[in-house]
Amino acid sequence: EDQVTQSPEALRLQEGESSSLNCSYTVSGLRGLFWYRQDPGKGPEFLFTLYSAGEEKEKERLKATLTKKESFLHITAPKPEDSATYLCAVQARHSGYALNFGKGTSLLVTP
Amino acid sequence: DAGVTQSPTHLIKTRGQQVTLRCSPKSGHDTVSWYQQALGQGPQFIFQYYEEEERQRGNFPDRFSGHQFPNYSSELNVNALLLGDSALYLCASSLGTTTYNEQFFGPGTRLTVL
Numbered sequence: 001e002d003q004v005t006q007s008p009e010a011l012r013l014q015e016g017e018s019s020s021l022n023c024s025y026t027v028s029g030l031r032g033l034f035w036y037r038q039d040p041g042k043g044p045e046f047l048f049t050l051y052s053a054g055e056e057k058e059k060e061r062l063k064a065t066l067t068k069k070e071s072f073l074h075i076t077a078p079k080p081e082d083s084a085t086y087l088c089a090v091q092a093r094h095s096g097y098a099l100n101f102g103k104g105t106s107l108l109v110t111p
Numbered sequence: 112d113a114g115v116t117q118s119p120t121h122l123i124k125t126r127g128q129q130v131t132l133r134c135s136p137k138s139g140h141d142t143v144s145w146y147q148q149a150l151g152q153g154p155q156f157i158f159q160y161y162e163e164e165e166r167q168r169g170n171f172p173d174r175f176s177g178h179q180f181p182n183y184s185s186e187l188n189v190n191a192l193l194l195g196d197s198a199l200y201l202c203a204s205s206l207g208t209t210t211y212n213e214q215f216f217g218p219g220t221r222l223t224v225l
Binding site for chain 2: 004032034036041042043044045046049087089096097098099100101102103104
């Protein structure tokens with residue numbers, strides 16, 4: 001059975017303190033790995049798609065990387081507005097179009 | 112560029128009632144997926160509609176049903192509501208003809224069952 005595990009569950013950073021969020025996955029036949037940001041009470045906002053090991057994508061202070069077993073979301077010099085829950089999801093060839101989500105990492109950045 | 116829209120924003124129902132939630136996809140998208148997100152959990156896939164047909168279904172009972180209209184908008188219906196159906200219901204739109212279909216989410220409908 002496909003599994004997606006995100007760690008840590010919660011992370012508190014000071015403004016400017018860089019860190020990484022982890023998404024470990026067990027999937028046979030990965031089609032894609034997706035990162036989303038979700039603010040409280042809102043729908044997830046698409047950030048990145050990664051398709052193959054070694055791939056990296058960047059957007060402002062965020063950089064996503066992918067290996068055969070896990071993905072990292074690196075946050076460089078975060079600001080308070082980066083506070084949100086970050087969700088990782090995988091799409092497997094055998095599961096068609098469904099996204100299988102982890103439980104997310106809740107990030108709080110304090111001034 | 113209009114994003115994914117959902118209505119209503121919030122809804123309160125009692126056990127045993129039926130509910131209909133609505134979704135309009137992002138401009139240019141033809142595929143709609145529905146997800147259920149319980150508090151503190153990641154979204155769970157309910158089903159996906161493409162070309163007015165249910166193309167794929169997740170592990171949800173048949174109390175959950177849907178429909179897609181010719182303009183690509185979609186409805187999610189839930190019958191015989193249970194307390195456990197209380198959740199944020201998310202609609203996501205994508206392009207059905209691509210191999211890697213990135214899904215863009217709407218703001219969700221918060222359903223409370225009393």
